Amino acid sequence: MTFIQGFQSLYLHIPFCKTKCTYCAFNAYANMDTLVNDFVDALVREVEIVGRSRPGQQLHTIYFGGGTPSLLSPGQFERLLSTIHALFNVKSGSEISLEANPNDLDAPYLTALRQLGFNRLSIGMQSAHQNELRLFARRHDNDAVARAVSAARRAGFANLNLDLIYGFPHQTMTTWKASLVQMMALQPDHVSLYALGVEEGTPLERWIARGELPEPDDDLAADMYDLATDILGQGGFEQYEISNWAKPGYECRHNLQYWRNLPYPGVGPGAHGWAGGVRYSTILAPQKYIQALKSSVGDYVYPRTPATVEALEVDRPGEIVDTLLMGLRLTREGIQRAAFRERFGEDVVTLYPALMNRFSAQGLLRIDADTVRLTTEGRLLSNMIFRELV
Amino acid sequence: MSQEHIRNFSIIAHIDHGKSTLADRMLQLTQTVSDREMHAQLLDSMDLERERGVTIKASAVRMKYLAKDGQLYVLNLIDTPGHVDFSYEVSRALQACEGAILVVDASQGVEAQTLANLYLALEQDLELLPVINKIDLPAARPKDIAKELEDLLGVSADGMIPISAKQGTGIQDVLEAIIKQVPPPKGDANAPLRALVFDSHYDSYKGVIAYVRVFEGRLQKRDILRLIATDAKFEPVEIGVFSPDMRAVNTLEVGEVGYIATGFKTVRECRVGDTITLATNGASEPLPGYKQVKSMVFAGFYPTNNDDYPDLRDALEKLQLNDASLIYEPETSQALNFGFRVGFLGLFHMEIVQERLEREYDLDILATAPSVEYQVVKTNGELVTIDSPAQLPDESVISEIREPWMKIQIYTPQEFIGPIMDLAIKKHAEYETTEYLDTQRVILHYRIPLSEVIVDFFDRLKSASKGYASLDYQFDGYRTGDLVKLDILVNNEPVDALAIIVHRDDAYHKGQKLISKLKDLIPRQQFVVPIQAATGKRVISRANVKALRKDVLAKCYGGDITRKKKLLEKQKKGKKRMKMIGSVEVPQEAFMALLSLDDD
Numbered sequence: 009m010t011f012i013q014g015f016q017s018l019y020l021h022i023p024f025c026k027t028k029c030t031y032c033a034f035n036a037y038a039n040m041d042t043l044v045n046d047f048v049d050a051l052v053r054e055v056e057i058v059g060r061s062r063p064g065q066q067l068h069t070i071y072f073g074g075g076t077p078s079l080l081s082p083g084q085f086e087r088l089l090s091t092i093h094a095l096f097n098v099k100s101g102s103e104i105s106l107e108a109n110p111n112d113l114d115a116p117y118l119t120a121l122r123q124l125g126f127n128r129l130s131i132g133m134q135s136a137h138q139n140e141l142r143l144f145a146r147r148h149d150n151d152a153v154a155r156a157v158s159a160a161r162r163a164g165f166a167n168l169n170l171d172l173i174y175g176f177p178h179q180t181m182t183t184w185k186a187s188l189v190q191m192m193a194l195q196p197d198h199v200s201l202y203a204l205g206v207e208e209g210t211p212l213e214r215w216i217a218r219g220e221l222p223e224p225d226d227d228l229a230a231d232m233y234d235l236a237t238d239i240l241g242q243g244g245f246e247q248y249e250i251s252n253w254a255k256p257g258y259e260c261r262h263n264l265q266y267w268r269n270l271p272y273p274g275v276g277p278g279a280h281g282w283a284g285g286v287r288y289s290t291i292l293a294p295q296k297y298i299q300a301l302k303s304s305v306g307d308y309v310y311p312r313t314p315a316t317v318e319a320l321e322v323d324r325p326g327e328i329v330d331t332l333l334m335g336l337r338l339t340r341e342g343i344q345r346a347a348f349r350e351r352f353g354e355d356v357v358t359l360y361p362a363l364m365n366r367f368s369a370q371g372l373l374r375i376d377a378d379t380v381r382l383t384t385e386g387r388l389l390s391n392m393i394f395r396e397l398v
Numbered sequence: 399m400s401q402e403h404i405r406n407f408s409i410i411a412h413i414d415h416g417k418s419t420l421a422d423r424m425l426q427l428t429q430t431v432s433d434r435e436m437h438a439q440l441l442d443s444m445d446l447e448r449e450r451g452v453t454i455k456a457s458a459v460r461m462k463y464l465a466k467d468g469q470l471y472v473l474n475l476i477d478t479p480g481h482v483d484f485s486y487e488v489s490r491a492l493q494a495c496e497g498a499i500l501v502v503d504a505s506q507g508v509e510a511q512t513l514a515n516l517y518l519a520l521e522q523d524l525e526l527l528p529v530i531n532k533i534d535l536p537a538a539r540p541k542d543i544a545k546e547l548e549d550l551l552g553v554s555a556d557g558m559i560p561i562s563a564k565q566g567t568g569i570q571d572v573l574e575a576i577i578k579q580v581p582p583p584k585g586d587a588n589a590p591l592r593a594l595v596f597d598s599h600y601d602s603y604k605g606v607i608a609y610v611r612v613f614e615g616r617l618q619k620r621d622i623l624r625l626i627a628t629d630a631k632f633e634p635v636e637i638g639v640f641s642p643d644m645r646a647v648n649t650l651e652v653g654e655v656g657y658i659a660t661g662f663k664t665v666r667e668c669r670v671g672d673t674i675t676l677a678t679n680g681a682s683e684p685l686p687g688y689k690q691v692k693s694m695v696f697a698g699f700y701p702t703n704n705d706d707y708p709d710l711r712d713a714l715e716k717l718q719l720n721d722a723s724l725i726y727e728p729e730t731s732q733a734l735n736f737g738f739r740v741g742f743l744g745l746f747h748m749e750i751v752q753e754r755l756e757r758e759y760d761l762d763i764l765a766t767a768p769s770v771e772y773q774v775v776k777t778n779g780e781l782v783t784i785d786s787p788a789q790l791p792d793e794s795v796i797s798e799i800r801e802p803w804m805k806i807q808i809y810t811p812q813e814f815i816g817p818i819m820d821l822a823i824k825k826h827a828e829y830e831t832t833e834y835l836d837t838q839r840v841i842l843h844y845r846i847p848l849s850e851v852i853v854d855f856f857d858r859l860k861s862a863s864k865g866y867a868s869l870d871y872q873f874d875g876y877r878t879g880d881l882v883k884l885d886i887l888v889n890n891e892p893v894d895a896l897a898i899i900v901h902r903d904d905a906y907h908k909g910q911k912l913i914s915k916l917k918d919l920i921p922r923q924q925f926v927v928p929i930q931a932a933t934g935k936r937v938i939s940r941a942n943v944k945a946l947r948k949d950v951l952a953k954c955y956g957g958d959i960t961r962k963k964k965l966l967e968k969q970k971k972g973k974k975r976m977k978m979i980g981s982v983e984v985p986q987e988a989f990m991a992l993l994s995l996d997d998d
Contacts, residue, residue: 203952230947251952280958287960320960330959333966370924389924391949395970398963 015068015099016283017265018058018092020051021276022077023294026109030145030215031173033207035278035292036075043294048084050301052091054275054313059095061310067096069103069262078108082120089124103128103167103261110156111148118163128260129160130169130200136190137183143176145211150190157194167258169198174236175229176204176212177221184232185239192243197258201236202251203229230388248340250387267338269331273310283311287322290315328352328359333394336373342381356380360397367393399472401587401653405580406611407527408476408491410519411501412512416531419563420501420572421459421475427569428461428473430641457597458494458609458655459642465577473576474655476596476611478515483744485870486691489518490596490671493687494611494655497525497580499572500547504530504538504560507546513809513839514870525580526551527559529572534562549836583613583653590681591615593650593658593674595625600719604635604659608668610650613685615676617650622677623658626684630667631677635659665722691723693741694802694873695748695852696785698729698766698895699755700737702977706761707736713759714738717751724751731788733893733979734764739786742768745852764977766895766989770848773800773876787897790883793934799899800876801847808842808859809835810867817862818842825850826901845874849899854993884909884938886916887930889982898992908995909938915991920984922946927982 021035024047028038059065070092072085092098105128106121113131121129133153135141141149153170160168170191174184191199204224206213215221237247245253249267252260265272274281277297280289288311291297300314308314322330331351335343348356357364357375364380367373372386372393382390411417425431461473478491492498498519502508519526528547530540544555559575561568597609610617617623617637624631636659638646650656662668670691673684701710711728718724724747729739742748748768755761771785775797784790790799806827808818815832819842822829827846834840846855851871859867882905886896896916900908909931916929920943927943951962976983 203948203950205952226948227944233948250950280960289958289960329963333959333962372924385924388948388950389946391951391966391969392924395966395973398966398970 014270015066017069017071017262017270017272018055018067018096019262019272019274019276019279019281020055020070020072020077020088021274021279021290022072022074022080023047023277024079025074025076026079027145027147030143030211031176031204031207033210034075037294040294043298044080044084046298046302047294048080048087050298051276052087053301054315055088055091056095057308057313058273058275058310059092061308063095064097066099067092067102068099069105069265070098071103071105071262073107075107076109076112077106078112078117082117082124085121085124085126105130105260105262107132108156109148110152113156113159115159115163118159118165122164127165128167128169129165130171130198131156131160133170133187133191134173135179135183136187140176140179140183140187143178144173154194157196167198168196169200169260170194170196171200171202173202173204174232175224175226177216177224179228179232181228181231181235185235188236188239192239198252198254198260199240199245200252201233203233233388246340248338250337250339250382250390264338267334269327269334275313275315277315281311282322285322286311286319288312288316288319291317324352329397332356332397336380336382336390336393339382339387342379345378345380363393363396367396399651399654401585401651402582403469403471404474404583404653405471405497405576406474406476406495406583406653406655407497407499407576407580408478408495408519409499409501410478410512410515411531412503412506412508415501415503415506415512416563417501420499420529420531420561420569421477423563423566423569424461424473424475424573425459425642426566427573428463430459430461458640458657460639460655461641463573463577466574467577471577472654473573476655483742483746485514485518486689487597487670488515489522489687490594492519492522492524493685494594494596495522495524496583497527497576499527499529499576500551501529501531502543502547504532504540504543505535507539507543508550513835514807514868517870526553527572527575527579528553528557529559529561529568531561531563533560534565534567550839585612585614585652587614587616587652589614590679591617591621591623591675592681592685593617594685595668595670595672595674597670598665598668598722600665601659604661606660606662606665606668606719607644608658608660608674609655610658610674611655612650612652614652614681616652617656617658617674619646619648623674624677624680625668625672625674626681627669627672627688627690628667630662632660632662635661664719666718669722691743692873693723693725693743694770694848695742695744695768696739696771697742697748697768698731698734698737698786699726699740699752700731700734700764700766700895700977702762702764704735709759710738710755710761710763713755713761714740716759717754721751723747729786731766731895733891733895734766734977741785745856764986764989767898767992768852769899770802770852772802772881772899774798775800787883787899788894790897790899793883798878799881801849801879801881801899803845803874803877804848804851804871805830805874806844806846806851806869806871808844808867808869810840810842810863811838812840814863814867815840815842818859818867821855821858821862822846825855847877847879847901848873853995882933884912885932886912887928887932888916888920888984889927889929889980891980892932893979893984895989905933906938908992909933911995912992913939913941915995916988917941917943919988919991920982921976923982925981 023036024040025036025038104126106126107130110131136150216223240253247253248259271283273283277294278292297315343356368375371383374381374383409417458476463471463473465471476491476494478488530543533540540560544558548555559568559571592614593610593612595608599607601607619637622633636646638644639656660668671688675681701707714726723743725741726738729737752765755763769786774782776795777797822844827844830843832840832842880902881899882902884898884900884905885892913931922944926945930940931938976985
């Protein structure tokens with residue numbers, strides 16, 4: 009285990025949604041509104057256990073993900089954030105992000121969020137077409153995204169991300185291009201484009217299995233990716249991760265923490281965390297999560313909390329693999345050879361001489377004096393590399 | 399022990415009809431093995447056998463039984479392998495017996511597969527004891543089954559013994575019947591020694607252990623011995639009996655069954671079917687029926703990972719210690735690098751060897767499609783023998799190609815004659831005759847090219863007969879055939895390991911089928927991969943495997959790398975059985991694709 013000092017990133021998982029999207033396999037639940045208050049109490053307690061275990065721990069990013077975190081009220085956020093501020097050393101200028109459904113983002117709510125210290129919003133746009141949004145069972149329409157973006161700007165949000173999905177059934181190059189163009193017109197600072205993964209247990213998977221929807225076409229998805237790369241590039245965005253683009257200086261610092269394989273405590277049901285040499289995950293079901301944090305009185309020392317279900321000590325080889333799998337996703341930064349040497353005492357290229365040679369000869373990796381990173385071709389074929397590393 | 403008190407017998411049964419359980423019960427009842435020592439199915443000691451429910455190698459156990467007549471008997475149970483590939487070994491094991499128990503499942507009845515071994519037993523003139531097993535099952539119909547057996551064997555249903563090997567009922571009746579009905583061995587105790595080798599295995603301390611039945615004379619522990627067929631002389635390390643562990647004795651008398659630790663290093667030096675006699679003043683004539691079994695099916699075995707070549711060689715060497723019918727020699731393939739050409743008795747034998755290499759020796763191997771041995775007459779009159787399509791000389795110097803033909807007997811209920819005849823026509827078989835066993839069952843006699851049998855004949859026969867038909871075969875002879883080599887080119891390079899020899903009439907059809915299969919089997923690579931089938935210079939069929947464009951995980955949910963790694967590991971396992979040919983990954987299935995060209 010390599011002990012890494014310095015700033016950490018706190019992830020809070022909010023598992024509630026008003027409606028569940030048809031592609032979604034995340035730990036998120038609709039129709040559990042009645043649990044929200046108890047849940048916030050439980051989450052506050054879990055944050056306290058983490059904070060008390062590591063007095064004075066510095067944080068530089070806080071990220072509320074979900075689910076739909078924008079279902080929480082400003083008051084609930086205030087409780088959570090004041091607990092965080094009381095127990096952690098939150099660096100000034102920290103990135104505090106919220107994932108949001110555009111329908112939830114009205115002016116008063118946005119103003120309240122700003123006052124609480126939120127400075128980044130990630131808005132789920134997904135598509136600019138009504139029929140595509142309906143396929144996903146998104147509860148917003150396209151206008152809601154435009155309204156939310158302009159309201160967020162007026163409220164003072166200087167860092168906005170928009171998500172789009174591509175490569176799904178019945179999507180065409182034409183509709184994809186229109187989604188991209190409309191998204192660009194909204195002038196986000198950061199863009200995430202996710203290829204649809206057909207996840208087990210989702211309605212989308214069932215529909216495809218029953219033949220009611222065509223299977224996603226990987227070749228078409230690859231063309232869509234190439235088109236997006238062009239359009240975003242022309243619009244002044246720089247790609248910095250396989251699925252992420254940003255205007256210079258607007259890279260998501262919280263996600264960079266993951267990709268650099270640096271520690272992040274994760275709290276809330278179904279959260280994942282990586283801290284103190286341990287990778288762990290927490291209880292999935294909100295009800296059980298609430299119960300676990302209510303009933304327990306024992307002395308928990310993070311990275312174990314009453315909500316922990318799996319905890320895996322990561323040894324040095326494991327940490328090296330994780331660092332490569334995550335780091336190579338960073339298309340611009342890649343693996344910084346000097347930083348890697350400092351962390352693990354070995355050069356990444358001499359550690360995997362045969363693989364590095366092969367992937368560089370195959371045109372998937374570019375290796376130069378300072379960095380190892382994916383080539384343009386390697387971005388969409390990165391699993392060919394990652395499979396050999398695990 | 400006098401000959402009068404010896405009984406040598408074996409058990410014939412269809413898979414799952416309870417042979418091993420019955421054997422276990424006999425061992426318990428005779429206290430050969432204590433209940434505590436008993437582990438299920440003692441006779442089938444290899445894991446693989448247990449899983450497949452078939453006995454691959456025979457073994458022999460000696461039991462002492464105090465019969466109801468108050469006398470002590472020695473019962474030798476000789477186990478037999480249960481597959482047509484090993485029919486020669488079965489015949490030698492049966493030759494060592496005077497009787498056979500025919501075990502039939504009380505709910506299933508006689509299955510066609512049992513018939514081949516049953517007929518081998520009748521050929522050896524064995525006394526048959528029909529036993530109806532699993533009478534405890536709710537679906538048991540012992541009366542109907544007995545009637546069925548009566549019709550089939552012409553023996554009275556009254557004498558058939560109902561048992562439940564699982565519950566241990568009726569076992570003593572079986573033992574008593576053996577005493578009463580199986581004749582004791584006959585043989586001249588004063589004649590020169592003649593002992594039949596009916597099986598063997600390799601023991602790392604004592605060398606090759608020959609399983610023997612003394613037919614004439616007497617075997618003593620200090621005798622210098624001679625194998626008649628190979629004319630090899632040796633001094634045994636030890637002689638003994640299996641009870642069931644090896645127990646040394648001073649003599650094996652006429653009629654007895656036991657073992658000789660020969661000190662030989664491989665089972666090939668002491669072949670099944672050979673006769674052992676004394677080195678001086680021994681018998682001059684061997685016991686009847688010896689033949690050297692010949693490999694009929696050949697395939698290339700290559701390590702998936704080239705570095706494993708020495709391990710594969712060592713593993714084959716070890717398997718060969720115990721398997722006289724396994725032959726191999728080094729082979730080099732342009733596509734697959736270094737490997738071995740391995741000869742087998744049949745497809746089943748090949749599967750067993752492949753599985754043992756993978757399981758017991760933890761090797762990932764890639765097997766090429768099986769081939770037969772062809773004789774090629776060149777234009778200069780020279781005759782060459784080849785067992786791999788890659789060895790076929792250039793078309794311009796070939797005058798003719800001869801291929802091995804088999805005589806086959808298909809045992810089937812009559813209702814499936816139609817579909818089986820259709821299959822036979824497709825496979826270029828020549829009809830000989832139909833033999834009626836009874837009102838329901840027939841034996842269809844055909845001659846057929848062996849190459850057609852080894853491809854998918856057995857599976858197709860099973861599906862044409864709803865699983866009822868079974869097959870027995872013998873080598874018939876070589877015949878000239880209109881044969882051509884079908885080359886497969888992957889990424890414009892001929893892949894020697896994918897080439898096959900086919901009948902000219904089938905070349906076009908098989909080429910097209912093969913390409914359309916390969917197109918789906920070869921995973922997409924970073925670039926477009928053309929694949930072609932060709933005879934000589936003529937391309938019969940071609941298709942492209944499209945380039946791979948997207949192989950990526952879009953998102954790591956909340957930094958969850960654990961799940962992502964599991965997914966990647968799973969995918970990696972799937973890739974393990976791929977072989978790089980040039981820069982193209984080709985899966986094992988591609989090499990076996992031609993085994994299922996006629997699926998639809």
